[in-house]
Amino acid sequence: MKLVSLTIALSLVAASQAAAQRADENAIANAEDAFGSNDGGEDLGLYGPADVRGFSPIDAGNVRIEGLYIDRQADLSARLVAGNRIRVGLTAAGYGLPAPSGIVDYRLRQPEGPPSLSTVFQTNSFGGGLVEIDGHTPLSGRLSLGGGASVARSEYASGNNADVFQGAVIAALRITPNADVRAFWSGVKIGDEDIFPIIQGDGKSAPDKLVRRRFLGQDWADVETERMNAGLLARGQAAGLAVRAGLFYSVTEVLEGHSVFLKAAPLGEPAGRSVSAYPGRRAASASGEIGLAKVIIAGAVEHRIALITRGRSQMRRHGGAVRATLPDAPFGMASPAQRPYFDFTPQSLAQVDQWSAGLSYSAALPGWGRLSAGLQKLDYEKTVIGPGAPRPATQDRPWLYSLALVTDAHPLISLYASIATGLEESVVAPETATNRDEAPPAIRTRQIDGGVRLKLNGYTLVGGGFEITRPYFGTDASGHFGALGEVRHRGVETSITGSPVKGLTLVAGGLWLSPRVSGQEVLSGQIGKRPIATPTRKVIGSLDWRAPGSPLSLDLSVEHFGPAWADSLNRVEVGAHTVVDLGGRYRFRLHDRTAVLRLQATNLLGDYSWDIVGDNSFVYSQPRQLVLRLTVDW
Secondary structure, eight states: OHHHHHHHHHHHHSOSSOOOOGGGOOTTTTOSSSSOEEETTEEESSOBTTBBTTBOHHHHTOEEETTEEOOOOSOOOTTTEEEEEEEOGGGGTTSSSOOTTOEEEEEEOOOOSSOEEEEEEEEETTSOEEEEEEEEEESSSSEEEEEEEEEEEEEOTTSOEEEEEEEEEEEEEEEETTEEEEEEEEEEEEEEEEOOEEEEOOSSSOOOOOOTTOOOSOTTOEEEEEEEEEEEEEEEEETTEEEEEEEEEEEEEEOSEEEEEEEOOSTTSEEEEEEEEEOOEEEEEEEEEEEEEEEEEETTEEEEEEEEEEEEEEEEEEOOOEEEEEEEEETTSOOOOOOOOOOOOOOEEEEEEEEEEEEEEEEEETTTEEEEEEEEEEEEEEEEEOSSSBOOOEEEOOEEEEEEEEEEEETTEEEEEEEEEEEEOOOOOOTTSTTTTOOOOOEEEEEEEEEEEEEETTEEEEEEEEEEEEEEEEEOTTSOEEEEEEEEEEEEEEEEEEOSSTTEEEEEEEEEEEEEEESHHHHTTSSOSSOBTOOSEEEEEEEEEEOTTOSEEEEEEEEEEOOEEOSTTSOOEEOOEEEEEEEEEEEEEETTEEEEEEEEEETTTOOOOEEEEETTEEEEOOOOEEEEEEEEEO
């Protein structure tokens, strides 16, 4: 409530002629390419923060805020960030010390310019509701303050719900035209979140279709989560050097929580059920980056040399889960059960300390292109104190390198190629593993890619190929999550953006992926040669049309997903499916203020598919939903 009061206070200070803010949010119209972005809470593109070329930048630790490294342990509140962009392929070729598996770069909301205030009211056909308020105001000629708060009753696809509160405060101090400091704090509290059940298949086929939005969990099997992110960003000039720095603290704390599991069976027949409870968990990390850059002009060539240091100190508390059996119940039918008694086991503490220093060099040659190279030294150490005694520390001190070349073969044609190595995090053990939530040590990864960008008649086309190799982690026959071999993702990706006719914006793209697992586990037949939950293709297309001068615009998005294997033995396949979203915006004046009324139907055709959340483990996709949203810039 204090944060809500602060935001309201900011709105009272805002001048009457506030600049338009959130009414201009439009994921399709604002997209740079089809590779992935988020604007106004709507995702667009082939990739997202949890999936780039078949891997997760978030799990890999490849997260940036305004280009600065953060070891993100808590989701970034929408009150804090305005959206994100996925940096991959050509968009990552000139990035200082790039990382394999892609980079997700978040944009902070900017408390700059004239005073402003925006409000959002949203409801949906599931019965959920949302109220958001964001604003900022100058406090002096150099200092400005912004903030936001939201409250939501979230209704989810599985019939479960949660109460979600978010808030953020951002302060910006402009020291000189080329130097500024920004500080922020944001928090999220998710209360009384009912846990949806995970369906465990029979290893032969996908489960029978369930009635969506029918809650099959237990009312007492809930969880409460608190997330916090805080940071300080600075940039400026000193002794002829460009200086950029960021210091961040990120923490997620989950109070006692549960996971519910249902054994798949023919609809209506008795099926086994179980529940796993854990005594809470916590992940916290202090991280940051300092960069010094020097630009040297030698004739027509611009050289840029940067020294970049990064570090993090992370602590995770996990484990202690206990699993109990619940009485059988007809599969697909709600059946309340009494909460068992859980005698939790001791938990583990994992400490990660990582430091790196690197040099980045780039040269811009007019009429020819840009060459970029990077070299960095990492020092990584992970220690785990488990029940009984500490485990031996895991250490790695690799040299990592990157090299990228972008050539301007023609004013309308650019070619690019790059190679990069990295030390990245692996995905943590899933809910279905015996060592759930355990994080393996960091792994070495490598990526090579290349392609072409064409600009023709107002269109921008990008096409390229890539190959990523890294250790493969999965669940073995005993249910333990660990290294099982090596995985290679080889694929082709495309993007096209442009305006076929005035007022019409097109964003389209495709990914065709050939994932392969190799190693002794594959040779012995203990696992298949295809990784689980990795579709072999994805094709997207989005259109946004607004006739010149019209207050109405319409948008259409189509996503097609190829088949994917659901089990480690490659016996169960989830088939291809297609999702269609249709929406519209109506712009009008409300008490002389800019307002936008948005109506959107997601999964318009009611596509039913299974999302793979672990080895032979499923949750169903979201059904059709209508969302009504009113945005007003005061």
